[in-house]
Amino acid sequence: MALTSPPQTRSPFSVWQALVQRPELLTLTLVLLLALVIGLINPVFFTPQSLFDLLRASTVTGIFALGVLLVLAAGGIDVSFTAIAAFCLYTTTLLVLNVAPDAPFALPLLISIGFGLLLGLLNGLIVHRFRAPSLIVTIGTQYMIRGFLLAFIGTKHIMNIPEGMDRFGRWSLFQFTTAEGARASLPVAFLLLVAVALLTWWILSRTLLGRAIYAVGGSVPIAERLGIPVRSVYLFVFGYAGLLAGLGGLVHASLNQLANPFDLVGTELDVIAAVVLGGARVTGGTGTVIGTLLGVVLVVMINNSLILIGVPSTWQKVVIGAIILLASGVFSRRKLA
Amino acid sequence: MGSWLTDKHIRFLWVANLIILGGAALVSRGQFLDPYNFQSMAKQLPEIALLAMAVMLAMISGGGGIDLSVVGIANLSAITAGIVAKSVAAGQGQGLEFTLVFVATALLVGTLCGLINGLLIARAGFAPILATLGTQLVFVGLGVALSGGPAVSLGYVEPFVELGNGSLLGLPVPFLIFAGVVGLVSWILTRTRFGFRLYLTGTNAKAAYFTGIKTPTILISTYTLGGILASIAGILIASGASSAKWDYGSSYLLIAILIAVMGGINPEGGSGKMLGLVLAAVALQMLSSALNLLGLSNFLKDFTWGLLLILSIIFTSSWTRFSFSPGRKGPS
Secondary structure (H helix, E strand, O other), rough: OOOOOOOOOOOOOOOHHHHHHHHHHHHHHHHHHHHHHHHHHHHHHHEEEEEHHHHHHHHHHHHHHHHHHHHHOOOOOOOOOHHHHHHHHHHHHHHHHHHOOOOOOOOHHHHHHHHHHHHHHHHHHHHOOOOOOHHHHHHHHHHHHHHHHHHHHHOOOOOOOOOHHHHHHHEEEEEEEOOOOOEEEEOHHHHHHHHHHHHHHHHHHHHHHHHHHHHHOOOHHHHOOOOHHHHHHHHHHHHHHHHHHHHHHHHHHHHOEEEEEOOOOHHHHHHHHHHHOOOOOOOOOOOHHHHHHHHHHHHHHHHHHHHOOOOHHHEEEEHHHHHHHHHHHHHHHHHOO | OOOHHHHHHHHHHHHHHHHHHHHHHOOOOOHHHHHHHHHHHHHHHHHHHHHHHHHHHHHOOOOOOOOOOHHHHHHHHHHHHHHHHHHHOOOOOOOOHHHHHHHHHHHHHHHHHHHHHHHHOOOOOHHHHHHHHHHHHHHHHHHHHHHHHOOEOOOOHHHHHHHHHHOOOEHHHHHHHHHHHHHHHHHHHHOOHHHHHHHHHOOOOOHHOOOOOOOOHHHHHHHHHHHHHHHEEEEEEEEHOOOOOOOOOOOHHHHHHHHHHOOOOOOOOOOOOOOOOOOOHHHHHHEEEEEEOOOOOOHHHHHHHHHHHHHHHHHHHHHHHHOOOOOOOOOO
16 A cells, blocks of 8 residues: 555566556556646646645545445446436435525535435345346446436526535635635545545455455455355445445535536546556456545546646547556556566 | 347347337327337437447457447547548539448448457457547547537538438338348348357357457457447438537437347347347337327436336346356456
8 A cells, every 4th residue: 555665676577567566556657747747838737726626626536436446346337326426416405405404514414425325235236136237237227316316306406505515615624825816725525535545445455344345356256155245245335335426426516516416427437447547457356545546636637637738628538538548558468468 | 048048138128118119109198109200219219229239249249348439439430421521522413422422431430440449459458348438538539629529510411311311111211221230230140150259259258269269350340340330320310410529429328338238138248139139229219209209308218218227137137046046247
């Protein structure tokens, strides 16, 4: 996990070996290279303000990505988390507005997390009970959850979100005014990402459950023969991804001061790409928290900062696609070797 | 075992189709059975079913095979073909040239895109989901860059608009094209050496390789064929709309995957029948038309499609479980 320690280079060849064992080093290299290129072309990138923007933009994507990481590590995939997030953020906002509009942030937080957990458990239950590929199941639940939200709950944007969410969204950790008079701030919500990252790291690296998740991702028959309760692992990873979707959705609405039921769905492949660029394999059994966070920074940087260096917006998608291909190319070389 | 499993799927699909047809006819008081309604369904079906067919081929080839780039290929083919055809055959009375140039360019672009996917997957060893996620972005991005963002307007060019809008002997032209493609692809799958080798590769790539099948060549051909199918969908979309744009059909990707899976194509490779795919596409099309006819919200349609997919998983899976215990497999 020690991100800060440089790779141990014993011979010229072991750089490649280090990459094989620690794919997140490649992600780190890509992040640093991209930051250097962007910063050299446009020094604005190196200001604290743009750093804060980057961290702010990474908060919600990062929370989602850590949930996806657990599912990928257990050998599954989840594309329904954006629909779960949209469902949780909108339903929670409506519910709180109608029942207890003055409640503190903890109430909507608990409701949203609860909804997310239930929907995630539903995914896990179907995947395990019917031995169905999780891609297919979560495509189905994505349609169901989003369709239910838009057909039965509502389609109107809610601008006046509840007091507690509003205050949480505006609450800053650091705040200062730059020489140009622009205000830069880092929202407290960023601490939630830090907390979730620490929790996820603890689960994956310090608990038996973490070992079980990697084992199931490596091979289900072997995991079963080792006596690992595969059913519980599935329920846990999908439940955790759903819970984090609920959390991320609510944070998203609070930060934007808006509950939009059409939000988020459609960005799931970006999040999955971030996790994969962080070194988790789609085939399961691998992936680290540090790598995932680096992958998130990489994707957010590509999405937000290319405009800073004058890549015309029409060419942005080509560049993003090329970077994803480049990075996955290196990771697949690792697999072939 | 593969075909036996798909037979369950096909039985489920027949039942689902009958229920939807009967239910729609009852609820709409016979309005659903109007020939005009069937014509409009037959016109809408081909675009999405062709994209689903491309996804199906990738899934059959196994190794986590999937093609996320089909919509990108369809739009890029149409945009490129539109630009080329407009510059080569813009004059009056050049409608036929315009159409031929458009179709040829679109098919060429589709072939190239599919070939790129195939090479990345078979030669460079990329995971299909990652390779096609990356190329999807590249193809969409190229479409944006070539067109500059707004739609490429094609105008009303006589034989060209017929491809997506015309009808022949009471049947919509896109449906006839679709029927031809269905016949051709199912012939390839069931009657040719290539089709046999494709299923074998999808069932067990290692075994196929050791029996002397050049599995990389099979994979490259499969993804190339998928690219061609996607570009045919692109031609139909462009002709129907008289324009081409990078974000047309952005919701089609997941629907295409949905159709392939509901049609009983095993995402782990090696099995899947054209009949299942067509039945699944027809079921979804009827459901969506019925809900439209009843004036219900489009979002209810999404909900129903998702529900149908989950139901198809539940029914086909529990039937198998009662008969024999299948090999335990993890989620993939």
